[in-house]
Amino acid sequence: MFVRIVKLSFHEENIPAFLENFEQMKEKIRNAPGNRLLELYQDKNNPCIFFTYSYWDAEEDLENYRNSELFYDVWTFTKKLFNDKPEAWSVDKLVTLD
Template sequence: MIIRVVRMTFKEEALNEFLQIFEKSKERIRSFSGCQHLQLLEDAHASNVYATYSIWESETALNRYRHSELFGQVWPETKQLFAAPPVAHSYLQKIKLD
């Protein structure tokens, strides 16, 4: 299992556009093969900073998404709204905490 966190800093004037992009694509991403969870988080101290938190069954599944037509539609729209480069991290879940 891979946990992927992507921190994105947006231009203030682009926040509504980003939220619209996320709203229209979130269910398609969630239903993408291998995606187990997708959540959008807002930074507690900076209203123009968001992060996506997603869980994928494997790195292969994440990479299939990253090379998919869906990603090819969503990412270019999103990245033109950035005020700073995004920062992405992938984590392996070693212990299940249920």
């Protein structure tokens, strides 16, 4: 399993549209094969910056999602709302403290 972190920065006036679309698509994304978790965070100091955290079984699962019609629909809509280039990281989870 690995974690995918994506930083998204939006024009302030586009945040409601992003949140509405995320609400409509989150279950579909979460149900993509190999996806184990999907979370959305908003920066405390800059409300125009968001982060998605998603857990994937394998890199192949993420690639399959990224090549899907669902991803195309989500990304085509979302990228029009950005005020900066998105950034993404794939990381391995090393420690969990319960």
